Amino acid sequence: MELKSNKFKNFFKRYGALALAGVFTVAIALTVALTVTNRDLEVSTTDLAFQLPMNNAEVIRDYDENYPQYYDILNKWQIHLGVDLTSNTDTSVMSVLDGTVTDVYSNNLEGNVVEITHANGFVSTYSSLADGVLVSEGDEVTKGQKIGEASNTAGKEFDDEIALHFMLFKDGVEVDPNDYLDLGLK
Ligand SMILES: [Zn+2]
Incomplete structure (x- = not known):
């Protein structure tokens, strides 16, 4: 039991940081992708909201x-x-x-x-x-x-x-x- 636990600790020490870095990278990539997509949507919606060329026309x-x-x-x-x-x-x-x-x-x-x-x-x-x-x-x-x-x-x-x-x-x-x-x- 003790041996297994040590093995796990060692494993975590060795690879834990790497795994965390991986998770962060994916999270950041997703955030960037979603932000860019949202911005594109906003631009096209705004572009199509025409205003009238004259008031009370x-x-x-x-x-x-x-x-x-x-x-x-x-x-x-x-x-x-x-x-x-x-x-x-x-x-x-x-x-x-x-x-x-x-x-x-x-x-x-x-x-x-x-x-x-x-x-x-x-x-x-x-x-x-x-x-x-x-x-x-x-x-x-x-x-x-x-x-x-x-x-x-x-x-x-x-x-x-x-x-x-x-x-x-x-x-x-x-x-x-x-x-x-x-x-x-x-
Ligand atoms: Zn005309």
Whole structure:
């Protein structure tokens, strides 16, 4: 009995520390793995929580990929692959997600336009902005950051109406913003 007990003590003295080190290593590896996994999950969830591009906004022309809509100013029927928003209380236009400004341009039909590239293959564009856009190409923006004011610079859509033409792309293709943003229509 005594001999066995001594053998065990000797065994523990020799290998106990090694066994403990092994257990600690596994525990640390598991903790790191779980932490990394949790962080990944948090990032993707946050990325998909879109915020509205305008506050208290009303949709005046909806997205429709199937049926053309009538454009008074052009006197034409056209497919509308965006959502037009207006607001009586606040013309501020905000980025719908964190991202990078990848284009800022203007022309007579679309007015002043800002394009923002986000994670997960999303790109958003904001047309008919007033002169004096608040961001430049290459700027990093956060979700909810004001990028400009809605206006009537998109000559093909708005006459004296102050509005935003908002578009959302996923992997290079227009998608219905109503599928991602709660515009109160669906
Ligand atoms: Zn529009």
